[in-house]
Amino acid sequence: MxxxxxxxxxxxxxxxxxxxxxxxxxxxxxxxxxxxxxxxxxxIPVMDAIVDYYSNYNANIHRGVHALSQEATDKYEGARIKIQKHFNAEKAHEIIFTSGTTHGINLVANGFGKFLKKGDEIIVSALEHHSNIVPWQMLCERTGAVLKVIPMDLNGELVYSEFEKLVNEKTKVVFCNHVSNALGTVNPIEKIIKKAHSVGAAVLIDGAQAAPHIKADVQALDADFYVVSAHKMCGPTGVGILYGKEQWLQKLPPYQGGGEMIATVNFEKTTYAGLPHKFEAGTPNICGGIAFGAALDYMNQIxxxxxxxxxxxxxxxxxxxxxxxxxxxxxxxxxxxxxxxxxxxxxxxxxxxxxxxxxxxxxxxxxxxxxxxxxxxxxxxxxxxxxxxxxxxxxxxxxxxxxxxxxxxxxx
The missing domain is CATH 3.90.1150.10 (Aspartate Aminotransferase, domain 1)
Known part of the structure; x- marks a missing residue:
């Protein structure tokens, strides 16, 4: 009906x-x-994409000269471009494939260990999922940074006026979910991003719960980082993306070492590959990335x-x-x-x-x-x-x- x-x-x-x-x-x-x-x-269209991959062109990507590898590479990189366009990232290499939202948050939190020192402040909202609390607590333990919390009210909304009081020249990172997974609250991330940027702080937005309902424009939001899981939006489990502004991704150190993320390796010195490969060590979830692209096609068609x-x-x-x-x-x-x-x-x-x-x-x-x-x-x-x-x-x-x-x- x-x-x-x-x-x-x-x-x-x-x-x-x-x-x-x-x-x-x-x-x-x-x-x-x-x-x-x-x-x-x-x-079904997403399931079909998964079956098609394993039935017709299952191969490792980027390094192969044979036909299957080249076809898989084209499909995988094509999915990256679909995701770039969906979230309106400026460049395809600003889209980093991950295993999901938690992976993306940990990648950024780990990288910021390079920039923080004792007494620096990072701000989280009271509405966060554990995956956007625990990595930052671990970062504070390693660096001596201080974690501050944006309070919430009885309606389940963040108290923005209190956030304004928390932000100061010591604030280095602000992280907030776009939508609360527990309550469904849509947070005022545009205002939060603008205020954080006024003191030079970076902002990570957890978009896991927003992405199935809201087509986020990362350039319009001016988010520094935006993380998403495919399985929340008709895609498979075990794959997601981190969007990061190019200038930030260039600054962050690699999260994992291994194949694909290198330019040259010898026993004296390794040099790292450029974006996005710098953050994509090892064989990725090739089928998952392709299926994520198919899921976005499906939802955009509706x-x-x-x-x-x-x-x-x-x-x-x-x-x-x-x-x-x-x-x-x-x-x-x-x-x-x-x-x-x-x-x-x-x-x-x-x-x-x-x-x-x-x-x-x-x-x-x-x-x-x-x-x-x-x-x-x-x-x-x-x-x-x-x-x-x-x-x-x-x-x-x-x-x-x-x-x-x-x-x-x-x-x-």
Missing amino acids: SQQIQNITFDVEKIRKDFPILKRKVNGYPLAYFDNAATSQTP GFDQIAEFEHELLLYATKKLKEIEGMKIYGEAAEKTAVISFNIEGLHPYDIGTLLDKMGIAVRTGHHCAQPVMDFFKIPGTVRASFAFYNTFEEIDRLVEGVKKAKMMLQ
């Missing part, structure tokens, strides 16, 4: 046919998959504006219906947020609710969502998180609401 959104028709049923997993049953019920913030599902509009309608509908349940508490009601609802029912543990929903074929995430400081702020052990994608339906949300009601009745 097509869903009418303002003046466009979004054919969700047609889209769902591209996702074979949505046809399966769980515990005898049709699957309703609401764990998209953890990983999205994979459409249209990110259309995806965002449809998901917003799902969010509004689900929020309204869930709020009608007695004892419902939604965490994170920012003015601007993506299609994520984190909630609890008074007196019930989120794990118990999630377990019962699974018995009804409804997949949600429970726990602290790798964002323990957020849960500590609200003084809770965790939440039930329902995160929506463009292949979800209003009928599935109705099942979620009825499932929560049934779970509540069984647990009370």
Whole structure:
């Protein structure tokens, strides 16, 4: 059934046919998959790209003179260009393939160990995933730098006025997620980047949760670094990208040593390759990179504006219906947020609710969502998180609401 959104028709049923997993049953019920913030599902065109690689041109890249190697190299580098254009990076070599967002963050954090000294300050937001907290804590331990935190409020929004007070001439790096994985809050990264740059600080933006919903323009944002995982946006696991401004990537030391990232090697001295190979040691996830490009093709064909509009309608509908349940508490009601609802029912543990929903074929995430400081702020052990994608339906949300009601009745 097509869903009418303002003046466009979004054919969700047609889209769902591209996702074979949505046809399966769980515990005898049709699957309703609401764990998209953890990983999205994979459409047939992306699966086809994976099968095509292994069936027709599986070979190592860059170093081979034979036909398969050259074809694989062309496809892999073609995917890099697709990603460059999608995020509007100025140059293709500003796109570094990684194993995912965590890898990209660690690459940058490790590199900044070269620039920081005792007493320097780095700033993180209170809304971060652990992968954008722990690497910086480790960096502070190595360098003596001081970690400062942008506080959040009860709506799940960052207190920008407090950030302005934190920024000073000692600030060297600021890092913030574009969208909170735990609450769905869209952070004011344009303002954060501009303020950080006013004191000469570099900015890393964790785009893992934004990229499935928002088509980020890294040049317009003026971000120094932007990191993304493919598996959040219809691609495979184990691959992602780090975007970095050329001048920063030139300054950072290599993160790993090995093949591909060198220009010359002897036992006295090694010289490093130019970008992007300087940061891509060893045989990469060739198939994953190619499939990431196919995933971007697929989502762009649907249209990110259309995806965002449809998901917003799902969010509004689900929020309204869930709020009608007695004892419902939604965490994170920012003015601007993506299609994520984190909630609890008074007196019930989120794990118990999630377990019962699974018995009804409804997949949600429970726990602290790798964002323990957020849960500590609200003084809770965790939440039930329902995160929506463009292949979800209003009928599935109705099942979620009825499932929560049934779970509540069984647990009370």
